Amino acid sequence: xxxxxxxxxxxxxxxxxxxxxxxxxxxxxxxxxxxxxxxxxxxxxxxxxxxxxxxxxxxxxxxxxxxxxxxxxxxxxxxxxxxxxxxxxxxxxxxxxxxxxxxxxxxxxxxxxxxxxxxxxxxxxxxxxxxxxxxxxxxxxxxxxxxxxxxxxxxxxxxxxxxxxxxxxxxxxxxxxxxxxxxxxxxxxxxxxxxxxxxxxxxxxxxxxxxxxxxxxxxxxxxxxxxxxxxxxxxxxxxxxxxxxxxxxxxxxxxxxxxxxxxxxxxxxxxxxxxxxx
Ligand SMILES: *[C@@H]1O[C@H](CO)[C@@H](O)[C@H](O)[C@H]1NC(C)=O
Ligand SMILES: *[C@@H]1O[C@H](CO)[C@@H](O)[C@H](O)[C@H]1NC(C)=O
Numbered sequence: 001x002x003x004x005x006x007x008x009x010x011x012x013x014x015x016x017x018x019x020x021x022x023x024x025x026x027x028x029x030x031x032x033x034x035x036x037x038x039x040x041x042x043x044x045x046x047x048x049x050x051x052x053x054x055x056x057x058x059x060x061x062x063x064x065x066x067x068x069x070x071x072x073x074x075x076x077x078x079x080x081x082x083x084x085x086x087x088x089x090x091x092x093x094x095x096x097x098x099x100x101x102x103x104x105x106x107x108x109x110x111x112x113x114x115x116x117x118x119x120x121x122x123x124x125x126x127x128x129x130x131x132x133x134x135x136x137x138x139x140x141x142x143x144x145x146x147x148x149x150x151x152x153x154x155x156x157x158x159x160x161x162x163x164x165x166x167x168x169x170x171x172x173x174x175x176x177x178x179x180x181x182x183x184x185x186x187x188x189x190x191x192x193x194x195x196x197x198x199x200x201x202x203x204x205x206x207x208x209x210x211x212x213x214x215x216x217x218x219x220x221x222x223x224x225x226x227x228x229x230x231x232x233x234x235x236x237x238x239x240x241x242x243x244x245x246x247x248x249x250x251x252x253x254x255x256x257x258x259x260x261x262x263x264x265x266x267x268x269x270x271x272x273x274x275x276x277x278x
Contacts, residue, residue, distance in 0.1 A: 057161035070208035129181035172212035180218035
C-alpha cells in the first residue's frame with residue numbers, strides 16, 4: 001500500500017511540477033548508458049529539435065535517443081525522421097485517437113493492454129488466432145483495423161511515458177501474441193500482407209526502437225511464411241526483437257515465466273490472470 005501512495009503522490013506532484021519532474025526522472029545518467037560522444041550528440045540534437053517538439057514526452061532523453069539510434073547518430077537524418085513523425089501524427093490526428101470509439105474493433109479483434117513484464121514494461125497481448133484480417137479487408141475495414149492497431153500502440157507507448165514520469169526505468173514495450181490457429185488464408189492472405197507491411201513501416205518510422213520484444217507462442221509453420229514475406233521490411237533491431245515459439249508449451253512457458261509473472265498473464269499464455277471479458 002505505501003508504494004501505491006508514493007506513486008500517487010509522485011503522479012500528483014508531476015502534474016503540478018511537470019517540467020522539474022521530467023528533469024529529475026529522466027536524466028541520461030540515471031536511465032541510459034551513453035558514451036561521451038553520444039551524450040554530446042544528444043545535446044546537439046535536442047537543441048535542433050526542441051523548438052518543434054510540443055509534447056513533454058518527446059523532449060525526454062529516452063525519446064530523443066531512440067531517433068538518434070535509429071539513424072546511427074546522424075543528426076540530420078534523425079531530425080528528418082522526427083519531422084516526418086510529427087507530420088504523420090498531425091495528418092492522422094494521432095493525439096485524438098484515445099477519444100475515438102473503438103468498441104466495434106475491440107470486440108472483433110481481441111487484444112489486452114493491461115499486462116506488465118517484471119521490469120515494468122507495458123505488454124500488448126494480441127490473440128492473433130481470432131483476428132480475421134482477411135474478412136476485415138474484404139469488408140473494406142482494412143484501414144480502420146490498421147488505425148485500431150495504431151491506437152493500441154499509442155496506448156501502450158503512452159503508458160510507458162507515464163511510467164517514466166513516475167521515475168520508472170521503462171523505455172520500451174513488449175508485444176506478446178498467441179498464434180494458435182494462425183492460418184495463411186485468414187492472416188497472411190495476399191490482401192492482408194499490405195496491411196502488415198504498412199503497420200511495420202509505421203512502427204519503424206514513427207516509434208523507432210520502442211519494441212523490446214515481439215514474442216509469438218504456439219506458432220505454426222504457416223506464420224513463418226508471413227514472417228519471411230515481411231522480413232525485408234524490418235530493421236535489424238526489429239528482426240532481432242522477434243522471438244517465435246512453436247506449440248511446445250514447456251519451452252515458451254519457461255521463457256515467459258522468466259520475463260512476465262504468471263499473475264500478469266492470462267490462461268492462454270500460461271498464467272493465472274482472469275480472462276478478459278471482451
Ligand atoms: C489505455 O486503455 C485503457 C483501456 O481502454 C484505458 O483505461 C487507459 O486510459 C488507456 N491509457 C492510455 C494511456 O491511453
Ligand atoms: C534501465 O533499464 C535498462 C534496460 O532494461 C538497463 O540496461 C539499465 O541498467 C536500467 N538502468 C537502471 C538505472 O536501472
